[in-house]
Amino acid sequence: MRTALKFVFAKMKSFPSRLHPATCPSQVQYVVCGSMSLCRKMVHFLRRFAQPPHFDDEEQTRIAQTQHLLLVVCLTIALFAAGANALLQRPIPTTALLSCSGVLFISFLLLQTRRVRLSIIVLLGTIIMLTASLQFIGHGAHDTVTSLYATMIVIGSLLLDRRSFIGLVVATLLVIAGIVTAEARGLTRSPYEGDFGDWFDLALILGLTAFTSRLLSESLERSRARARANEQALAQQTEALRLSEERYRILAANLPDSAVLIFDHNLRYVLADGPELAATGYLKEKIEGRTLYEVVSSSFAEQVEGNIRAVLSGRRFSAELPFRDRIYVCHYIPLIDDCGAVKYAMVLLHNVTAQRQAEANLRASEAQLRMLAENMGDAIMQLDSHLNVVYVSPSVRRVLECEPEDVAGKHIAALVSPDDAPAVATAIEEARESGASAIRVEYRFRNSQQMCIWLESEIRLLYDAQQRFEGAILSTRDVTRRKEVEAERERLIAELEQKNAELERFTYTVSHDLKSPLITIQGFLGYLEQDIRNGDTDRALSDIRRISAAARRMEHLLRDLLELSRIGRVSAEPQTVPFNMIVQDALELIAGRIAERQARITVAPDMPAVYGDRRRLAEVVQNLVDNAIKFCDNQTVPEIEIGVHAVSDNDVVFFVRDNGVGIDPRYHDQIFGLFNKLDPQSEGTGVGLTIVRRITEVHGGRVWVESAGRGAGATFFFSLPTTHTQQHGVGHDRQRIQSIAGGR
Amino acid sequence: MTDSAFRVLLVEDNDDHAELIRRILGEHQRAPQIVHISDGESALDYLYRRGTWNDPDQSPRPHVILLDLRLPRVDGLEVLTSIKQSSELRHIPVIVLTSSSADSDVSRAYNAYANSYLVKPFGFEEFRSLMRDVGVYWLTHNKLAVV
Numbered sequence: 001m002r003t004a005l006k007f008v009f010a011k012m013k014s015f016p017s018r019l020h021p022a023t024c025p026s027q028v029q030y031v032v033c034g035s036m037s038l039c040r041k042m043v044h045f046l047r048r049f050a051q052p053p054h055f056d057d058e059e060q061t062r063i064a065q066t067q068h069l070l071l072v073v074c075l076t077i078a079l080f081a082a083g084a085n086a087l088l089q090r091p092i093p094t095t096a097l098l099s100c101s102g103v104l105f106i107s108f109l110l111l112q113t114r115r116v117r118l119s120i121i122v123l124l125g126t127i128i129m130l131t132a133s134l135q136f137i138g139h140g141a142h143d144t145v146t147s148l149y150a151t152m153i154v155i156g157s158l159l160l161d162r163r164s165f166i167g168l169v170v171a172t173l174l175v176i177a178g179i180v181t182a183e184a185r186g187l188t189r190s191p192y193e194g195d196f197g198d199w200f201d202l203a204l205i206l207g208l209t210a211f212t213s214r215l216l217s218e219s220l221e222r223s224r225a226r227a228r229a230n231e232q233a234l235a236q237q238t239e240a241l242r243l244s245e246e247r248y249r250i251l252a253a254n255l256p257d258s259a260v261l262i263f264d265h266n267l268r269y270v271l272a273d274g275p276e277l278a279a280t281g282y283l284k285e286k287i288e289g290r291t292l293y294e295v296v297s298s299s300f301a302e303q304v305e306g307n308i309r310a311v312l313s314g315r316r317f318s319a320e321l322p323f324r325d326r327i328y329v330c331h332y333i334p335l336i337d338d339c340g341a342v343k344y345a346m347v348l349l350h351n352v353t354a355q356r357q358a359e360a361n362l363r364a365s366e367a368q369l370r371m372l373a374e375n376m377g378d379a380i381m382q383l384d385s386h387l388n389v390v391y392v393s394p395s396v397r398r399v400l401e402c403e404p405e406d407v408a409g410k411h412i413a414a415l416v417s418p419d420d421a422p423a424v425a426t427a428i429e430e431a432r433e434s435g436a437s438a439i440r441v442e443y444r445f446r447n448s449q450q451m452c453i454w455l456e457s458e459i460r461l462l463y464d465a466q467q468r469f470e471g472a473i474l475s476t477r478d479v480t481r482r483k484e485v486e487a488e489r490e491r492l493i494a495e496l497e498q499k500n501a502e503l504e505r506f507t508y509t510v511s512h513d514l515k516s517p518l519i520t521i522q523g524f525l526g527y528l529e530q531d532i533r534n535g536d537t538d539r540a541l542s543d544i545r546r547i548s549a550a551a552r553r554m555e556h557l558l559r560d561l562l563e564l565s566r567i568g569r570v571s572a573e574p575q576t577v578p579f580n581m582i583v584q585d586a587l588e589l590i591a592g593r594i595a596e597r598q599a600r601i602t603v604a605p606d607m608p609a610v611y612g613d614r615r616r617l618a619e620v621v622q623n624l625v626d627n628a629i630k631f632c633d634n635q636t637v638p639e640i641e642i643g644v645h646a647v648s649d650n651d652v653v654f655f656v657r658d659n660g661v662g663i664d665p666r667y668h669d670q671i672f673g674l675f676n677k678l679d680p681q682s683e684g685t686g687v688g689l690t691i692v693r694r695i696t697e698v699h700g701g702r703v704w705v706e707s708a709g710r711g712a713g714a715t716f717f718f719s720l721p722t723t724h725t726q727q728h729g730v731g732h733d734r735q736r737i738q739s740i741a742g743g744r
Numbered sequence: 745m746t747d748s749a750f751r752v753l754l755v756e757d758n759d760d761h762a763e764l765i766r767r768i769l770g771e772h773q774r775a776p777q778i779v780h781i782s783d784g785e786s787a788l789d790y791l792y793r794r795g796t797w798n799d800p801d802q803s804p805r806p807h808v809i810l811l812d813l814r815l816p817r818v819d820g821l822e823v824l825t826s827i828k829q830s831s832e833l834r835h836i837p838v839i840v841l842t843s844s845s846a847d848s849d850v851s852r853a854y855n856a857y858a859n860s861y862l863v864k865p866f867g868f869e870e871f872r873s874l875m876r877d878v879g880v881y882w883l884t885h886n887k888l889a890v891v
Contacts, residue, residue, distance in 0.1 A: 508846060509814075511843075511844070512814055512842075513814075515866075516761065516843055519864050519865075520761060520764070522866050522871070523761075523871050525868060526868025527767065527868070549760075670817075678816055679783075680757040680759075
């Protein structure tokens, strides 16, 4: 019937769905079209009508379907029976069958209007009534239709709940009892001749049938419920699995710089996803379902197979894996099922190429910084805001000659000698207050060998964004040598300035004193001419004497200057000479003058030897003795004493004492100046004591005079070296004297 | 030695130079009276009337002082400084007459309030010309303070 209906539906559909005269070429065709449309609507209605109703409850739907099928069958049988009855003249009245069909149709309608229970009751009621009627008009309880009760009970066991079913069975038994009773009373068409034993048999059979069919029905129901539960559980599991995979995929697809691969025991990709997969040129669609060897090169597959196998055997570990130009950190994780067996191997790959590169760069940069810090000439220190050392470079060993551990953690003041600490602290404090970025300080420091060294630190002050002092970086170097050189330079500059001033005085004096005789000569030459013209012979002679004296004086000046310039020039190699020999040399040179004034000269015996130029040293003694005689009253016999005043490790102080006119203490320094004469009338140019001073200085010694004043005599002291260590100065002065001589 | 005579104190260590100056100034129509002293210490003794010069009659105030810078014992500059620091002597014109033409000497002399600075020339005519001019200016034209 369904097939037939389907065929009709198909034909209906081929007709146009809407009726419109325009679409119909003729009136006939229009009528046909209209009829077909009506038929189609009817078929549609019938189709809906022919189908059992659908309920949300699956059990209800099943019962409705079974009921529907039964009704269709019963209705068909009833109609067929009614037709057959009418033709065959059977004892069952056709009207009864037709009314039975009517009741069945009512039941059908009730079913279609979703009153399933009522429909069942009507159906079963109808069957009971029909059967009872047939029994009544037939052979009573012995009629064959009695078996319909069994059919009805089977139907009831399928469609009714337990209580209704029991009710049905009881009602059936009561109806049969009624039939039997009626039979016994002879109310039926064929009177019953038996007893109630048959009823018991029937009741027993029907009861057994009811019990068995109910048992079967309920067992079937339970199986079905179980199957349904299983199905639901499966559906839930499937959904859970789907969600789980979805989550994996979402996770895998969104893990930055990562990829997730899941392998089964055949090394087949179960899942492959993640940004890194696409970045390396793989498509998950082309990977999933294929094996490792089908996707990557066999050499690479061999390389990683061991690891995957290890995961599949239950190990969990991480390893680094280079792939092409990238470096991955792979986390190998076994995925374990409910039974505790490893089902899959998961490999979580994380691209660490950039990280490794950054690490390598950092290491290189660190190494470079370390190398710089360790090999810098300066010691680098970092101070915190309290001026404590928080970092110190290894070069501190070289610069400060102490271990970095000795310095780290200390306050900056501990690194500065106590003498300089306040100055350094003040400098840093002032720089902080003024917000200066860098200062430079010099200070002393006592290293581990307790040697005092000079350090120079360039201090760079660090401030944060709010201009708060954060700390400082110190770059420290040893400037001891520079300090020494600076001190030496200062000393040399001072010495040079002194020598320069001396040279200036010398030049000035020389030019002045050499000019004087020339002015005299020129002046008196002029007068000489005048005198000759005037015939003034006396004045002419006087003028000539003056001119002559001036010329002589000029000669002496030049001679003495020459003598002065020669001092320091090598006349002989310096040697160690007993001082008595030098005195003897000197006295021989002025023996004439000594004899002339009958001077008494006392020389101390066994005076120490001195180191120097023997001839020059004799000049010293000669000049001093000569002066002593010269500045002695003509009425007094000169008494001169030569001896040793003091002896030290390196030099000896000698003296020459006289009983002469003495020297006012005001002029004790002046007398050693070039051409300085206290008495303008005295003989000589005033260069003698200058020569004495120069020679002693060239030998590294000095000369001075002591005298209480006029008439008290004078004592000249001079120091001379005993060893050649002091000779160091001679060379310098020698050069200097030569340069003065050359300069003129 | 009369009050009307124009007195010049010549402080000069070189006797020959002193003689030259004396001769040239002596040629002036109003020949001055020249007191020659050859060292700085004696010059100060004369001016402050000390030692051998303690008799004011023997050491009358000069009208003009001719002063050499390079002198024995006490330097000419010291003498000048002393004169210019003395309220009794500072009105006396001091003419520095020296062989040095060094700038340092010139400025030092003026800084010590020298009234004039003259350098001794080499030639005879030049020397005589200079000294005549000195005579004309200081003896004739220049007006001195009356004490």
